[in-house]
Amino acid sequence: MNNTKATAKIFHKPNQAFEDFETNIPNPAADEIVVKITYTTICTSDLHTYYGRRNSPSPSILGHEIIGKIAKLGDSITSDYNGQPIGEGDLITWSVYAFSPENPMAKIGIPQKSPDLFKYGHQSILNGSPLSGGFATHCLLRGGSSVFKISNKLVPGEAAPLNCTHATIAGALRLAGDINGKNVLVFGAGMLGLSACSMSREIGAKNVYTIDINNDRLKNATSFGATETFSASLSDLDIENKLNNEKIDVVIDTTGNPKAMESGINLLSLGGIAIWVGAVYNAPKTQINAETVVRKIISIKGLHNYTPTDLGTAINFLASCHHKYPFKKLVGKEFPLKKLDEAFEAANSGKYYRIGINQDN
Incomplete structure (x- = not known):
């Protein structure tokens, strides 16, 4: 050369x-x-x-x-x-x-x-x-x-996504605040979702639940810290029943799918936080019930890219885990x-x- x-x-x-x-x-x-x-x-x-x-x-x-x-x-x-x-x-x-x-x-x-x-x-x-x-x-x-x-x-293959996938999730969890002892629900079991599962577990989440349309990806999610997985074909009521009275404190959406984001709002408990990172391209409008947000005192936070400190957090996470x-x-x-x-x-x-x-x- x-x-x-x-x-x-x-x-x-x-x-x-x-x-x-x-x-x-x-x-x-x-x-x-x-x-x-x-x-x-x-x-x-x-x-x-x-x-x-x-x-x-x-x-x-x-x-x-x-x-x-x-x-x-x-x-x-x-x-x-x-x-x-x-x-x-x-x-x-x-x-x-x-x-x-x-x-x-x-x-x-x-x-x-x-x-x-x-x-x-x-x-x-x-x-x-x-x-x-x-x-x-x-x-x-x-x-x-x-x-x-x-x-x-x-x-090299695990290090290259650091400055996108893992840094984005580090930023999402920064926005979520202290999740120690809390339950986290992750929509999507792609790279972002798997990173969200493992990083959440490492910073003390009690349970990490994952929803995806792909059953093979759901099976793989358990290797990355998912406590339990649910098919996206299930209704919100079905998922609530499977949670066995465990409440959802934080939802992280990596899909950008309006139905997933709507479902996440419905499944959040009182005072819950929804973090959206997947909606980075044009999609149908998300229909949120404002009364649900108000009465349940829900916070919705979006993140596009991340801060340099988030990348540092991601590097430390991957280096140790x-x-x-x-x-x-x-x-x-x-x-x-x-x-x-x-x-x-x-x-x-x-x-x-x-x-x-x-x-x-």
Whole structure:
């Protein structure tokens, strides 16, 4: 491979084959980092973009669940977000966005909604961002990126989703507050749902219940901390009967399905909290009974992306629990970057939690 060139796969429009792309590997500015990407997983949101379920800038390099090794380090960077020293060759992950800490949104605690946000895997390469996504050999991290050094002991397939799946759930549980000794109901047993199950158990949830339409995924959820699972075909009354008088304190919806979100509100107990993280693309309107919300004193909180601190929480979770929960088995297949079209076909089949793009060579 030419050590001065980076290659990538370019997304132009839905259902069109990715285009091969080559550009020079840049020299980073003082506050930038050039990363040699080692592994990227195909997120569900990548599928939503590629198959036309949501709009995204193009031409672009998709992919944001990324890990990689520092190839070139800007002169002003000596440590990661936690203050750990970093240097060339270190394995890192980073928040899916770069932002200015001086932005008003950052100052009120929601940096992910800064108007000047730069999102990896969601930028047009025509706007001075030729290396900004995961389906490439290299990525240029801009100033304002929250970078974290991670352990080489993590299997690449389990580490790559850290800056999306696990960080999002860490943010959801932050919004839920103290769940020690409480009952949590998770809608959806995909990657987000499994992460919600295991992370909830690790921070002290009494019971974690999971609902999904897929029976195979429900069976798998028990390996990730689910106390009991329910089929989405059951009515709310059926589920209440199966709970054996256990109340639901927190609902986490990872599906974005209006019926699931409505069901979650119905199943919450007095003073319950609903956290919605799955509704990130167009869907039918959710019909909520306002009287139910008022009389049961229910709180509904939404989360889109997360804060850098949430990513730090997710990294600590996976570092301490990756032997306990089989996240490394959730990557069903791996492909080289040159076979990205085949990888997307496999990911869209619905057979796998994640497909990996392995470049660690």
